[in-house]
Amino acid sequence: MVAGVLVTGLSGLLAAGPVRAAPNDEPFAASQWGLRQIGAPAAWDVTRGSGARVGVIDTGIDLGHAELAGRVVASTTCLGTRGLVSGCGGTAQDDAGHGTHVAGTVAAPVNGSGVAGVAPEASLLVVKALNAEGAGNAFDVVAGIDWLLSQGVHVVNLSLSEVSSLRQAPASPLAGAIERAYQAGVVVVVSAGNNPDTSGERVASDLAAIVVGATGRDGRMPPYSAPLDSGVRWGLVAPGGDGTADVKGDVISTSWFAGRRSSYAWSSGTSMATAHVSGVAALLAARGVVGKAAIDQMLATTAPTSCGPGCRGLVDATAATAISAAAVAVGTTPAAPPAAQAPAAPAAPVTAPAALPAALEATVPVVVALPQLTVEGPADTGVTGGGQVAMTPVLRPLVPEVPIRSARAEQLAWFAVGAGGALLSVAAGSALLGRRRVRGAAGW
Secondary structure, three states: OOOOOOEEOHHHOOOOOOOOOOOOOOOOHHHOHHHHHOOHHHHOOOOOOOOOEEEEEEOOEOOOOOOOOOOEEEEEEOOOOOOOHHHOEOOOEOOOOHHHHHHHHHHOOOOOOOOOOOOOOOEEEEEEOEOOOOEEEHHHHHHHHHHHHHOOOOEEEEOEOOHHHOOOOOOOHHHHHHHHHHHOOOEEEEEOOEOOOOOOOOOOOOOOOEEEEEEOOOOOOOOOEOOOOOOOOEEEEEEOOOOOOOHHHOEEEEEOOOOOOOEEEEEOOHHHHHHHHHHHHHHHHOOOOOHHHHHHHHHHOOEOOOOOOOEEEEOOHHHHHHHHHHHHHOOOOOOOOOOOOOOOOOOHHHHHHHHOOHHHHHHOOEEEOOOOEEEEOOHHHOOOOOEEEOOOOEEEOOOOOOEEEEOOOOOOEEEEEOHHHOEEEEEEOOOOOOOEEOEOOOOO
């Protein structure tokens, strides 16, 4: 479990350089198998996403990250909004790391100092709608979508799990917000979720969004990736990671860790797969191919792979952008990007919770207990193998919508530097499938 750890603060160790003729000269380029699997470096000969605006609704972003600070054009926090965009405000500083990882997978620049994103010249608009535990409420995601629409976004990335809130489509407020975005000419990309559902319920049923499952290094769906069944309107797969103990099979990207600067980490999950597809959508948006035209182009150019009856195949950045380049060459006018618009008024169900008495909301929260953590480590660390430590329960407002979580694979195995340089392995007791890994900058 302790094999495969990672450097933080890399920009202070390696000098940044200009974009060169070589498509990817990043120090971690050899580990970015996901970019190669979808043909992103070859697509950069056509476009790198300049001018595209990608919205990431997640745990936020490390606003001070050396690789991402120049990519973020706007950010806000939408927590406790009851679905109203007027409740959003401030900035979207990450306090979990998940959103920073997703954002870097989409748009980390090619600058010789770390990793490259699928669309390395795209701009990021970031909404913090999930808390430090990676949990949140669907109403806050609704507010985040409406805020992004007011910013003239081209692509919205929703690396969210607990898709039971999406199974209510088309009646749920979240499904309605996704439909509004689609009608405005925005490509919405949603993760299929981790750990296949065995209840018989359909995943993300008939959303007006691309629903994304994961592939591993071998191009096949790993066991943790939820299947894309016939209820999915537009299904694709993209690199998400193997979900095994081998760090080489994870997706490497930017990350955030408390007390560290400009960190990087490996992680696996349909969150990472979703970010790859959002990056391809950004490459197309930079060519003026947006909305349904971009969706159709990605679906028509997939690489064949076995991924379920609702899946068209593996997203192919090279093939998708080659079509847009050919259209420009023959003089075809691409679709104009969507203009910024005032957010649509939320549907009545979104505002319904406002009628709850303040005292009731304060005294009768919904408590969701997160998994216990099993702490394992060498005897000299003072930590006994198999010991239990409880995570703090998450208190949520009492609202008639299903809470959501970030769609990293839900087993968290975080590697941190312990006393005397020993490594402590922390893994969730639910024995699921994702990891986030870090190596301390000092002493390595």
